[in-house]
Amino acid sequence: MAASLTIAGLDAGYGAVRVLHDVSLRVGEGETVALLGTNGNGKSTLIRCVVGMVRPSAGSIVLQIDGARHELVGMSTEDIVDLGVGVVPEGRRLFPRLTVTENLLMGAFRRAARPHIARNLAFCFEVFPRLAERRRQLAGSMSGGEQQMLALGRALMSAPRMLLVDEPSVGLAPLLVSRTIDKIKELKDSYGLTVLMAEQNFTQAVRIADRGYVIVHGRIEFEGGSAEELNNNELIRQFYLGA
Secondary structure: OOOEEEEEEEEEEEOOOEEEEEEEEEEEOEEEEEEEOOOOOOOHHHHHHOOOOOOOOEEEEEEEEEOOOOOOOOOOOOHHHHHHHEEEEOOOOOOOOOHHHHHHHHOOOOOOHHHHHHHHHHHHHHHOHHHHHOOOEHHHHHOHHHHHHHHHHHHHHOOEEEEEEEOOOOOOOOOEEEEEEEEHHHHHHOOOEEEEEEOOHHHHHHHOOOOEEEOOOOEEEEEEEEEEHEEEEHHHHHHHOOO
């Protein structure tokens, strides 16, 4: 059984600065949902709320997994990850002085993932052959695209049920962006994951999204029930497609 996520009435920020305003969204079992917005509109703050790095001032975040309901607000990041939530953070946040293999193994600390380290490592190297070729290379010496592959692989090593991906296109050349987005879909399909992807590159995100939300100044301004609805929305045409 896949995981689902329901966020309702979420307010959050940093000190006196309020970033999110009454945000509500849902990611159903097995869906890929895109959270679309330009820089500074609250996408990363929302991801950090889900994983317990920012505590909301109001609202709820409910993870439904294997028939059990978990209220994530108030839980630690470690406990949330232990439930089966994998994270690919903005900027990748790798360990630059560790090798590719060592970075991947750092993702396998979750108790449920430890018995399957060898299998998951083999799968990472199958999905990302470049990582297999460079398994002894220091992460900090790799290209941006290779580092993004490694960040995805590290999240996969935790044997997640839900994958949160924050700005996977940042700092990558257009061709690498396309390949990265394709890999997210491949991982989702192969592992039966539920995916919430925060992304500012509308054209790439909508290629793999089942549906999506547009966030503007910390508020959800539009919910698209399909990729077609997203493509035809006037707000998106104005801010993303230059119409």
